[in-house]
Amino acid sequence: MTATTKTKSNKPAIPRSSSTMMQLMLACKRAGTVEVLRPLKGSVSALMALHEVVKIRSSQNFAHGKDMFHVCHIAPVTHGEIIGTFCAENLFVAAGHRNKAAGNSYVEGAGEYIARSHLKAQWKVSDRMTEKAVMDLLIKYVGEATLEKFAKKAKLQESSRTKLIAEILQCLHPLNKQHREWKEIVENPSTKIAEISRIHQEVTGKRIFVPTVARIAESHVAIKELARIAPTRVDLETLLPAIEQAFLHGKPSATLSTEALDLCFQLMMGHDLATFDEEALQALVSQLEAPSKAAVARHEEMAKRAQIAEQEATERAIAQHTHNQEFIAKIVSEGVAPELAPYVHELTYSLWGVEVAANEAAFYLEQQAA
Structure with missing residues (x-):
């Protein structure tokens, strides 16, 4: 062993x-x-x-x-x-x-x-x-x-620039003129990463995987940073409820105007909330609260529509029940035994359904023949 x-x-x-x-x-x-x-x-x-x-x-x-x-x-x-x-x-x-x-x-x-x-x-x-x-x-x-x-x-890693340069230098030969030129380029601190990537692909024959990163709007970056800083500042405590409402599903959702972004910057720089114009502050609060207010309005609208749909369904059910009772009363008056009336009603509607289906099938066949 x-x-x-x-x-x-x-x-x-x-x-x-x-x-x-x-x-x-x-x-x-x-x-x-x-x-x-x-x-x-x-x-x-x-x-x-x-x-x-x-x-x-x-x-x-x-x-x-x-x-x-x-x-x-x-x-x-x-x-x-x-x-x-x-x-x-x-x-x-x-x-x-x-x-x-x-x-x-x-x-x-x-x-x-x-x-x-x-x-x-x-x-x-x-x-x-x-x-x-x-x-x-x-x-x-x-x-x-x-x-x-x-x-x-x-989970820090060496920069991709450092990795690429190291891999390039391993493949270069000092007697090759083109390789010497590449070495000079990649070792120049001012060379852009795009040029280094191009040389890397030329030398190694490998395509560089470039990860995609979702863009975040300036408004959302400002809101995230304001949300991080505000709890540490006594003067910003009154803004906390509005900042909280700027987030939906854990992500900033409010869109801030240029004036509101300027105000956020000044607040994060340390300027006291009390030194700003009340109208400007209210505009910022309104913009921060907008996503949650819009979400509440959508929720209320959906609840209203659901309530109307439920009410209409109830009314249809009542109307159908009334119609059924009237139909049963009619066939009883025509001599059908009361205990058999409900079954006659169901059979009538079943036959009506068959008739409708038959008519639809006949119409379809006529359309196909034409």
Whole structure:
């Protein structure tokens, strides 16, 4: 009997090129410190919450085929003496043009942030550091074991770009001129994924499977994010019933006007509900409530129609019963024994049915003969 040994998988425990890991690294470079990830330190749940936010942006930009949505900061990454942290509580997804218009604006006290005076030099990210060095530092800061658990739970994978390039490079020969050109193209960071996919198909002969992702309208993204943020804000509690009514079967269904979308963005940026015009707020509430009100109206209309149909059926049954009783009374008056009258009635209607069927059959045969 031979013993079997398990071989260790070569698959990295932390897929560094995955979209989420790359966004963590870029956030650190932008902030100039890995401490921008302070709320994520040692917390798988905080990482999962962040992952769900950035996943909306990534999947919808892929679905729409353009950089339509941004991950927006409530407390900016760089603003005076504070640094806005990169965590779900300080982020929301919104249309890119609204985020650009907002610029570096900040509502005092809103969002999650840390004071610059509390930053430690050992976690600083300098301009000279490579992406690998920044990734190493953030893994050390957040915790390698924590990130491994998160990667497993979130099912992170190396980016398709990294996989495609690796497969292409395995097939290239250094003495082949065309192969050298392809190598230069795929190793260029500015090369689009579509071009890399084309070269991959040319080199390997394999067609790349491109998954389909359902598009979500800007209104629905805004409603989902507002529903996530509102329960954490005291001033937004009055909006919760309206937000709840914007969902049908667990999905956002309301369509918001441009003005309502602007208002949602400002609310998520941290502006207090009380600072907005009552008319604008009422318009937003009405639009949020519209799907549920429409569903209630449809339900009431269907119930009304069912009630009318039931009433008509009852009236027909009563009319039929009256007719039957009148018919029985008539044949009894003509000499049929009362105890036999119901059977005579049924037989009469049966014979009438046979006669109708016979007439229909004769008409059909005449039509066929013609």
